[in-house]
Amino acid sequence: HNGYKATDKHKTDLNFENLKGGDDLDPNYVLSSRVRTGRSIKGYALPPHNSRGERRAVERLSVEALNSLDGEFKGKYYPLKSMTDAEQEQLIADHFLFDKPVSPLLLAAGMARDWPDARGIWHNENKTFLVWVNEEDHLRVISMQQGGNMKEVFRRFCVGLQRIEEIFKKHNHGFMWNEHLGF
Template identity: 65%
Template sequence: MPFGNTHNNFKLNYKVEEEFPDLSKHNNHMAKVLTKEIYGKLRDKQTPSGYTLDDVIQTGVDNPGHPFIMTVGCVAGDEESYTVFKDLLDPIISDRHGGYKPDDKHKTDLNFENLKGGDDLDPNYVLSSRVRTGRSIKGFTLPPHNSRGERRLIEKLSVEALTSLDGEFKGNPSPPFWSSCSSTFRHNDNKTFLVWVNEEDHLRVISMQQGGNMREVFRRFCVGLTKIEDIFKKHNHGFMWNEHLGYILTCPSNLGTGLRGGVHVKLPKLSTHAKFEEILTRLRLQKRGTGGVDTASVGGVFDISNADRLGSSEVAQVQLVVDGVKLMVEMEKKLEKGEAIDSMIPSQK
């Protein structure tokens, strides 16, 4: 049974109109979806751990949005948030993930053998390759709602799991950065496999290396993730997953695979082509500067990654990156020779 949430019950002394947030200057998915009707229907509900509607939306109320990027504007506090507050979260998920419906089924595929190619991206253009994801551990609330005791136990289990890895995954965890938060960062000896503990998600897992061998990066990613989950399962704490939403993570934008597979790639000619943005859209890819979301390209180098998270598998999403980047490098070489690329522009995937 949920414990009593006295503060949330106190809010019910006030009318919906008096409690409804002012979202008139907001640009995020939550503000777009939330109505007084939805607020009135959900505001007295809470998950078994006591997470409420106002907890869900607070980040989007506090942060009106980004001038160029449609942010999500809400976070889950536990696995049950996606069920208890589905009247709000289902439309947000649909809006953010291209019309993904409440009865759609997600595909999971972490068999790296199913990836075609990926070991032949031209290293003269593809400077580095990286695959990351998040994971939530069953039986705990999510980081926006964690207690200190939960964070410390998550860290303890994670350190135990990570220090038991051997072979290419062998390494040492660093001490907590903030003792009150119990955050841990750990990498293997080669610094090609990294794990953050208790950041935005319980675990953030990253595989990366210099050059264009995305196949090797993805293989290490899949094998490492499987090894980590097997250790957690021995403690009866597998990863949160269901057939509708795939892997459950804190931000609805990361549901499904939670995967961002990206490469730093030199495209000085193609990036100034009139159809560069259209090509990315058709390939279901997105670009960032090499320093992150808000950074500009330096010397025509971009961070190119998959745009999708929910509804297609890990293999499918990395395959889009591999195939799309390979095509764009071929376009770049054509443009260097002064040749046209019109015939190479793909149809929408």
């Protein structure tokens, strides 16, 4: 894979101060900026294989962790199961929410099993920090905003992701990680 050897080690740098540039992208060309990643929680099967009970446990743990965030990260969880169709469509149109998988590959892998049970979106009050729960990963963490200040988007992403990881570790559920493959 592009020269990545079996002995290579994955490098992750979530120190936002190490980002060079990114705060002066041309507003004539950049409408919005986004950074996102997926995380899987240790102790639970990955989404294509987890049971309804595991998916619900991931949702409970995630909601508890996310609802404990404060400051710029204070927010609320919205389960898909209790959203109206209009609310879902609006969040999808605003690029905040994922939709039910339609790809034959994802469907064959079981990604839509029990849809929409134990799936949802959590976001901060400004809708600039979002977490999708039980989409293709246990968690999909997203920092986004209008304009081209990628430095600010990346700062929020790094700080928020690190806070979430700390909370999960306090609950004895860190994120899956491998020194060769990463997260």
